[in-house]
Amino acid sequence: MADNKKLVSEITSMDEDFTQWYTDVCIKADLVSYSNIKGCMVIKPAGYAIWELIQKHLDARFKATGVQNAYLPMFIPESLLQKEKDHVEGFAPEVAWVTHGGMEPLTERYCVRPTSETLFCDYYKGEIHSYKDLPQVLNQWCSVVRWEKETRPFLRSREFLWQEGHTAHATFEEAEERTQQMLNVYADFLENDMAIPVIKGQKTDKEKFAGAEATYTVEALMHDGRALQSATSHNFGDGFAKAFGIQYAGKDNQLHYVNQTSWGLTTRTIGAMIMVHGDNSGLVVPPKIAPIQVVVIPIQQKKEGVLDAAYGIAKSLSDYRVKTDDTDRTPGFKFAEQEMRGIPIRVEIGPKDLEAGKCVLVRRDTREKIECAISDVAAKVGELLDQIQNDMLARAKKHLEEHTFVAHNKEEFAENFKETKGFVKAMWCGDRECEDKIKEEFNVTSRCMPFEQENISDVCPICGKPAKKMVYWGRAY
Numbered sequence: 001m002a003d004n005k006k007l008v009s010e011i012t013s014m015d016e017d018f019t020q021w022y023t024d025v026c027i028k029a030d031l032v033s034y035s036n037i038k039g040c041m042v043i044k045p046a047g048y049a050i051w052e053l054i055q056k057h058l059d060a061r062f063k064a065t066g067v068q069n070a071y072l073p074m075f076i077p078e079s080l081l082q083k084e085k086d087h088v089e090g091f092a093p094e095v096a097w098v099t100h101g102g103m104e105p106l107t108e109r110y111c112v113r114p115t116s117e118t119l120f121c122d123y124y125k126g127e128i129h130s131y132k133d134l135p136q137v138l139n140q141w142c143s144v145v146r147w148e149k150e151t152r153p154f155l156r157s158r159e160f161l162w163q164e165g166h167t168a169h170a171t172f173e174e175a176e177e178r179t180q181q182m183l184n185v186y187a188d189f190l191e192n193d194m195a196i197p198v199i200k201g202q203k204t205d206k207e208k209f210a211g212a213e214a215t216y217t218v219e220a221l222m223h224d225g226r227a228l229q230s231a232t233s234h235n236f237g238d239g240f241a242k243a244f245g246i247q248y249a250g251k252d253n254q255l256h257y258v259n260q261t262s263w264g265l266t267t268r269t270i271g272a273m274i275m276v277h278g279d280n281s282g283l284v285v286p287p288k289i290a291p292i293q294v295v296v297i298p299i300q301q302k303k304e305g306v307l308d309a310a311y312g313i314a315k316s317l318s319d320y321r322v323k324t325d326d327t328d329r330t331p332g333f334k335f336a337e338q339e340m341r342g343i344p345i346r347v348e349i350g351p352k353d354l355e356a357g358k359c360v361l362v363r364r365d366t367r368e369k370i371e372c373a374i375s376d377v378a379a380k381v382g383e384l385l386d387q388i389q390n391d392m393l394a395r396a397k398k399h400l401e402e403h404t405f406v407a408h409n410k411e412e413f414a415e416n417f418k419e420t421k422g423f424v425k426a427m428w429c430g431d432r433e434c435e436d437k438i439k440e441e442f443n444v445t446s447r448c449m450p451f452e453q454e455n456i457s458d459v460c461p462i463c464g465k466p467a468k469k470m471v472y473w474g475r476a477y
């Protein structure tokens, strides 16, 4: 038991070494374990349960906008991948190839999907003939493979889970509307379910998706001041349609190319949740996506009536995801485990509480202890879960605001990026050259041109030419 307790308490302090803290939390909260396949991880039940809730919430939001789910093959013939020039250039360096089926060499090698635009194009080409076949609004939940060199749990691995939506529309305007609609779905999901505030905006040409006309992104700020691209949505215009020959007969009896979009969110979101909300005791999981929302912990459980009271409390909380920890480990161990796993509320009930007809609720996020009559537990827990969800978003918003800085000139860029403190907002002339210069000099990337623009100054801080856009810059995961 002593060893177990040590396991729970032993994580690196986030102020000392954030990277190590992150890895420790992933392992000790039992979310992942390393596998013998290089660059791939096992998502353990505690981690996968979070992903299932992410899927559930996001899928419901998708379906409310008319999205249907489908499933396409995991293999892409090389000839198909090569049809769209920018796309293949963007992905070729990191695809895995299948060259044999059994003992037989294949006449054409297949890549394992790094993303499925080309497959959806091939499928839509056969489905779409008339304007009556439009729009097509499909999504698939699947895994993809990208042969990354460096890997980290949830943030970067060779195989990861995600959803990818792919749509086809009659006009560019309809595609644009869908692209922005899905970005808003992601932003709402991240803010309201994950308690992660985001900056919505457009990627610069340098940072946009391979083959896209426009890429929109939601960018979040982690506790250590690094940015994390949390989801993206792309408008392809008719570029893919032209490469794949996807045409429909319009009401005018003429042939037109379709306009397409794609949009995705991955298991990185779990990494974001860890790095936005976690603390030195482990995970802090927002109530809406917590696999266990309340754990009831009996104290001196061998004393008469205590265990029954704990089961009774759990029963009264059946509207929530609740668990009673009746194992024979010490209460101290159980408290530490609840903190490590980020369970939003623990209920403590011991012989003295029982006598007084009350119990103690402890919030994971603030550690606040609240006495509560046993008969009021269900109402109080419901209220507290809402409060915790709201408070977590408010704290993350405050962190984002306090870690967003402004640069009027190069000196302020240098000053703000000496250490990684957060986002830096600055004006930009729109030239690739200035973007490259900032990237090289300060080791940062343009995160997005936010939809909510501000006029910090009239000139580009790098070249002095008139400024066109305000850009968020940051060091990113």
Ligand SMILES: [Zn+2]
Pocket: 428, 429, 430, 431, 434, 460, 461, 462, 463, 464, 465
């Ligand atoms: Zn410039």
